[in-house]
Amino acid sequence: MSGIRAQQKEKTRRLIINAALNQLSAERSFSNLSLREVAKESGLAPTSFYRHFSDMDELGLTLVDEAGLTLRQLMRQARQRIEKGGSVIQISVLTFMEFIENNGNIFRLLLRERSGTSPAFRAAVNREISYFTLELCDYLQQANRLDAEIAYLQANAAVTIVFSAGSDALDADSKERELLSERTIHQLRFIARGAMELANRIENTKSEQT
Amino acid sequence: MSGIRAQQKEKTRRLIINAALNQLSAERSFSNLSLREVAKESGLAPTSFYRHFSDMDELGLTLVDEAGLTLRQLMRQARQRIEKGGSVIQISVLTFMEFIENNGNIFRLLLRERSGTSPAFRAAVNREISYFTLELCDYLQQANRLDAEIAYLQANAAVTIVFSAGSDALDADSKERELLSERTIHQLRFIARGAMELANRIENTKSEQT
DNA sequence: AATTTCAGTGTACAAGTGTAAGCTATTTTA
DNA sequence: TAAAATAGCTTACACTTGTACACTGAAATT
Incomplete structure (x- = not known):
């Protein structure tokens, strides 16, 4: 049971995935990519595509997972x-901007499908982003001893700001990116500062009550 | 020169625009709307479309302008x-959420085309959003006597947060929207508070120097 | 009143789409 | 070793797409 067949199958599956990723660009979104084009780029006959994915949608969801993986590497x-x-x-912020520079098309995929026409895609992207947010939330809660709700609000706002800057x-x-990075850093400081302030205020209110 | 002809032309132009807007939905973005479908929905022959727009792109940019108008009404x-x-x-936040509820498809148009495949669309949407941001910036600068750069950063962050919540x-x-609104309000307070704090700190640094 | 302009029509075509059906060669299973 | 499974191929079909072309009737211009 060496699986020489399964091995080959996995290989061409990767071929398809990579073909799709290669076709993504600023001018080309996943949704205006056709099954035939992807098959051609993979060096396959159109109908062979179906041996690996039942749908373009299925391929798309796989790509979103792939993107989520890359995002976690970033973290x-x-x-x-x-x-x-x-x-x-x-x-x-610096790390995120580097990510954008090196993985622009993957980031574009996430951005686009988040507001795309497929509910499944939207859900998948939001799931990936929520992992991202929750990790940051944990970190903030631990590092700054914040209230859980406040930590979540801060994490969520921060991720939103950073993703928007990435977009x-x-x-x-590169000149504009520099400026963008600086501004993003300032904005994140606003949020962090504001969260601390308001968290303390709640703390004080509590102790006054006792 | 009563323009009975020009009048009629304007009328069917609106017909086309409205037909396109009507076809937009959660499941249908402008980019996967075909010229023929829009023409059919307008009750026109496909080729008549060209009497009004040279392109689907031209129609799309018109729609973005239309959306910008609605946005300014909102303000x-x-x-x-x-x-x-x-x-x-x-x-x-309340007003914005109402806007989303009543103009979901127009908001979707802006969201989608902002990260879409057409540079012209992206630019048009960003222009509309920057109007929005600059108006808020002016307001903040005047109401809170903030430094111009800080006011801009706050306005930009606020708009980003609100748009993301809208998305x-x-x-x-409606239950989730309630929660979302509350959270957004909190996040905007973080930002406002943080901006004030850091603005004051700069102010103090300046007076120490004198 | 004669002429020009033009919004809207119908027909036509080449190109691209997803996918069904059946075949082949090779691996896997029995 | 014989039989079954299957990755990939070719061919084929029914659709949809954008748009070129020629035409028509009514409005605008002269």
């Missing part, structure tokens, strides 16, 4: 850098 | 409500 990378010291916010970065040149 | 409405007293943040609201039921 790991950021965490490693942070452990070596430095401003958490600055390093996070803007896609159409920006 | 006016919010301003009126605010003048009658109440929390600025709360009223703004989530599109897939939410």
Whole structure:
């Protein structure tokens, strides 16, 4: 049971996935990619596509998973850098901007499908982003000893701001990206500062009550 | 020169625009709308479309302008409500959520085309959003006597947060929307508070120097 | 009143789409 | 070793798409 067949199958499956990823660009979204084009780019006959995915939708969801994986790698990378010291916010933004530069098309996929026409796609992307948010939430809760709800609100706002900046970065040149990064860092500081302030106020209210 | 002809032409132009708007939905984006479908919905022969728009792109850009108009109406409405007293943040979020409920498809258009495949569309949407942001920026600068850069950062962050909440609201039921609104209000308070704090700090640094 | 302009029509075509059906060669199973 | 399973192929079909072309009748211009 060496599985020489299953092995080959997995190989061409990857071929299809990579073909699709390669066709994605600023001018080309997944939804205006046709089954035939993907098959051709993979060096396959159109109908062979069905041996691996029942649908373009199924391929698309696979790509979103793939993108989520890349996103989690990004987080790991950021965490490693942070452990070596430095401003958490600055390093996070820097790392994210690097990610955009290297994985623009994957990020575009997430951005586009998040507001796309398929409920399944939207749900899949939101799931990936919520993993991202919850990890940050845990970190904030632990590092800053924040109330759970406040930590969530901060994490959610921060992710929103960073993703939006990432979206803007896609159409920006390196000069503009620099400015964008600076501004994003400032905005994240607003949020962090505001969250701390309001968390303390609640704390004080509580102790006054006792 | 009564223009009975020009009048009729304008009429069917509106017919086309409305037909397109009517076909937009959660499951149907502008980009997967065909010229023929729009023509059919307008009660026109496919080729008659060209008498009014050279392209589906041209129609699309018109729709984005239309959406921008609606957005500015929204701002006016919010301003009126605010003048009658109440929390600025709360009223703004409330008004925006109402907008989403009544103009979901127009908002979807903006969301989708902002990350779409056409540079012209992306630019058009960003232009509309930047009007929105700059108006808020002016308001903040005047009402809170903030530094111009800080006011811009706050306005930009606020708009990002609100749009993102709007995007989530599109897939939410009324119960979830309530929660979403509350959270958004909190997040906007974080940002406002943080912006004030950091603005003051800069102010203090300046007076220490003198 | 004669001429020009033009919004809207119908027909036609080439190109692209998803996918059904059946075949082949090779691996896997019995 | 014989039989079954299956990844990939070719052919075929019914649709949809954008748009070129020629035409018509009514409005606008002269």
